[in-house]
Amino acid sequence: MEAKQYIGEGWKHAILIIGAIVVMLPFYMMVSMSLKSQQEIQSISGGLIGAQETQTFPVCVKTGYSEETCTMKPYQYNYWFAFEKAPIPRYLMNGVIVTLSIFIIQVLVALPCAYALAKLRFYGREFVFSMVLFCLLIPVHGIALPLYVMLAQAGLVDTYSALILPWTISVFGIFLMRQFFMTVPDELIDAARMDGMGEYAIVWKVMLPTAIPALLAFAIFSVVAHWNDYFWPRMVITGNRDLFTPPLGIREFRGGIDSDEFGPMMASIVTVTVPLIVAFIIAQKRFIEGITLTGMK
Amino acid sequence: MGTISLKNISKSFGSTQVLNNLNVDINDGEFLTLVGPSGCGKSTLLRIIAGLEQQTSGDVLIDNKNVNRVRASERDLAMVFQSYALYPHLTVRRNLETPLRLRDYNAFERLPLIGNFSPSKKEKTESINQLVNKTSETLKISELLDRKPGQLSGGQRQRVALGRAMVREPVAFLMDEPLSNLDAALRVHMRSELSELHNSLKTTFVYVTHDQAEALTMSSRMAVMIDGNLLQLDTPQEVYDNPSSLSVAQFVGSPKINIFKGTADSGGTVGFLNVNLKRKSSESNTDLHIGIRPEHLEITNESNENTFSGTVAYRENLGSDIFFHVNIEDGSNKIIVRGLPQFTHQISNGSSVNIKRVSDKALLFNQAGMRVQFTNA
Numbered sequence: 001m002e003a004k005q006y007i008g009e010g011w012k013h014a015i016l017i018i019g020a021i022v023v024m025l026p027f028y029m030m031v032s033m034s035l036k037s038q039q040e041i042q043s044i045s046g047g048l049i050g051a052q053e054t055q056t057f058p059v060c061v062k063t064g065y066s067e068e069t070c071t072m073k074p075y076q077y078n079y080w081f082a083f084e085k086a087p088i089p090r091y092l093m094n095g096v097i098v099t100l101s102i103f104i105i106q107v108l109v110a111l112p113c114a115y116a117l118a119k120l121r122f123y124g125r126e127f128v129f130s131m132v133l134f135c136l137l138i139p140v141h142g143i144a145l146p147l148y149v150m151l152a153q154a155g156l157v158d159t160y161s162a163l164i165l166p167w168t169i170s171v172f173g174i175f176l177m178r179q180f181f182m183t184v185p186d187e188l189i190d191a192a193r194m195d196g197m198g199e200y201a202i203v204w205k206v207m208l209p210t211a212i213p214a215l216l217a218f219a220i221f222s223v224v225a226h227w228n229d230y231f232w233p234r235m236v237i238t239g240n241r242d243l244f245t246p247p248l249g250i251r252e253f254r255g256g257i258d259s260d261e262f263g264p265m266m267a268s269i270v271t272v273t274v275p276l277i278v279a280f281i282i283a284q285k286r287f288i289e290g291i292t293l294t295g296m297k
Numbered sequence: 298m299g300t301i302s303l304k305n306i307s308k309s310f311g312s313t314q315v316l317n318n319l320n321v322d323i324n325d326g327e328f329l330t331l332v333g334p335s336g337c338g339k340s341t342l343l344r345i346i347a348g349l350e351q352q353t354s355g356d357v358l359i360d361n362k363n364v365n366r367v368r369a370s371e372r373d374l375a376m377v378f379q380s381y382a383l384y385p386h387l388t389v390r391r392n393l394e395t396p397l398r399l400r401d402y403n404a405f406e407r408l409p410l411i412g413n414f415s416p417s418k419k420e421k422t423e424s425i426n427q428l429v430n431k432t433s434e435t436l437k438i439s440e441l442l443d444r445k446p447g448q449l450s451g452g453q454r455q456r457v458a459l460g461r462a463m464v465r466e467p468v469a470f471l472m473d474e475p476l477s478n479l480d481a482a483l484r485v486h487m488r489s490e491l492s493e494l495h496n497s498l499k500t501t502f503v504y505v506t507h508d509q510a511e512a513l514t515m516s517s518r519m520a521v522m523i524d525g526n527l528l529q530l531d532t533p534q535e536v537y538d539n540p541s542s543l544s545v546a547q548f549v550g551s552p553k554i555n556i557f558k559g560t561a562d563s564g565g566t567v568g569f570l571n572v573n574l575k576r577k578s579s580e581s582n583t584d585l586h587i588g589i590r591p592e593h594l595e596i597t598n599e600s601n602e603n604t605f606s607g608t609v610a611y612r613e614n615l616g617s618d619i620f621f622h623v624n625i626e627d628g629s630n631k632i633i634v635r636g637l638p639q640f641t642h643q644i645s646n647g648s649s650v651n652i653k654r655v656s657d658k659a660l661l662f663n664q665a666g667m668r669v670q671f672t673n674a
Contacts, residue, residue: 187380188380191378191461192384194349196400197370
């Protein structure tokens with residue numbers, strides 16, 4: 001009996017392990033290539049970290065550094081050169097500014113909206129909600145051109161505003177939070193009203209704290225989507241490299257005199273990915289903790 | 298002071314009429330219970346008093362001031378909810394503080410961090426702390442102050458919810474079925490605690506329940522509501538002894554009152570089964586409902602013109618009393634008779650018994666369900 005159970009569990013785990021490997025493999029390649037020298041990458045040798053022999057890197061010399069500066073171990077070189085070649089901290093900062101601004105404004109808009117749609121009775125509520133659902137169906141790329149034209153008319157191309165403004169109203173956020181607020185008991189809101197809170201105070205002091213798990217789920221969607229977004233920044237940031245977001249920055253490593261030097265490129269990708277992974281791990285912990293509504297019943 | 302007057306209150310949701318022209322005057326310091334079966338509109342009425350719901354027509358007066366246009370938070374009432382509705386993310390202490398903070402601090406003092414620079418805030422915080430400590434001692438929840446609602450038992454949450462209502466010292470307490478989420482033993486215990494609390498606070502309580510036992514045990518007056526109408530408003534004893542209509546008689550009292558079909562002849566003599574009542578009805582020549590409570594029927598060995606017989610279908614032993622569910626011989630009725638255990642312990646299911654009524658306890662209702670008086674009583 002027990003042995004059978006183990007076999008059953010074993011199958012499940014085997015399938016899950018295969019799935020995990022498929023998902024992890026690109027990350028393994030990325031980390032491995034960011035540590036190895038160009039020869040090792042091209043000959044697919046050296047395992048995870050390569051031989052790490054101290055050597056002089058020709059691309060570095062061609063760029064104009066002295067031979068002495070260009071002599072080091074591959075992992076040092078990859079990360080050092082990535083930061084030398086492109087202002088990665090600046091790109092990361094842009095990424096943080098843009099994604100955080102988007103997320104904060106999305107929350108400022110979505111929470112009161114969702115609260116009104118879930119808990120207030122007003123004429124036309126169902127219609128407004130159906131419009132929210134309708135807007136969920138519109139693909140971003142379909143309205144990209146009109147949006148671009150409008151931003152251009154307003155003279156906002158090549159500014160932070162162009163990166164942030166079009167995303168500030170998230171119908172997905174409104175929908176998600178509305179669905180969550182539907183599960184919050186009306187009595188909690190009535191109690192807050194009796195205690196003397198206004199409707200806005202209810203949104204920020206009662207609904208927001210109870211909605212932390214839902215908000216974190218939304219934060220992951222929003223931050224990941226806009227941190228990784230390549231399409232939109234590519235459209236509205238036409239010349240100013242100071243406004244590049246991380247995905248645009250990675251593109252810097254393609255082509256040019258050093259045509260496709262993978263080491264520094266992968267090093268830059270690792271730097272761009274790590275903040276997201278760290279953020280996700282932190283958020284996941286809060287996810288599990290969550291503030292439940294069990295205190296209600 | 299805490300008088301509340303409701304004048305001609307009506308409420309409809311769309312085309313559904315929920316409350317029908319209600320008039321209630323609640324005295325200062327009274328424990329008034331709104332009782333009725335679920336869906337009778339009693340919670341809606343409470344929410345109208347609280348200001349959480351707007352009446353379709355009519356006036357609400359608190360301390361003789363019309364509060365139709367006054368917001369819930371400014372009516373100085375406190376409400377205890379069925380689900381307690383504690384803020385799940387705040388500790389018990391903060392839950393208790395919240396209404397006071399909102400009342401005492403001004404907008405600037407409520408701001409995080411910079412609000413602390415206000416010179417008057419320290420004093421206010423001090424008085425809030427004192428009130429919270431006083432209330433938590435009264436309710437014996439001092440040791441729970443640092444916990445979150447999720448870590449409390451049902452009874453403890455109940456106390457905290459009461460505390461949150463009490464700290465503000467409102468003119469009246471509104472309670473919406475506050476005991477119905479507790480287990481049976483705790484519910485009975487909390488009844489007496491609530492009564493004691495009412496006696497010591499001497500504040501007006503308006504208490505909504507569907508449980509007629511709660512209404513009978515706690516209230517100074519009870520208002521029986523059915524289908525959006527106020528049927529009777531009186532002391533519990535009066536409502537029990539002297540119900541104004543058949544619906545009230547059937548709703549109040551457990552086990553339910555027994556209803557017999559009977560008639561009044563031209564002389565007003567009331568008869569049902571083989572029994573004639575001594576007293577005469579004020580309505581004659583009509584069909585009547587005769588209501589007799591289970592404790593006003595007795596199981597007897599006699600057999601005469603004042604008794605009728607039936608078979609015991611089910612015997613409900615409560616220890617102090619035994620209730621017999623009896624099928625009457627003509628098959629028309631199933632009635633409930635109370636018996637004292639020392640006299641009736643040998644009677645089992647299926648045995649046939651004679652039943653005698655206690656005189657002067659029958660209640661008459663006409664076909665419309667309204668009370669009919671006896672002429673000489």
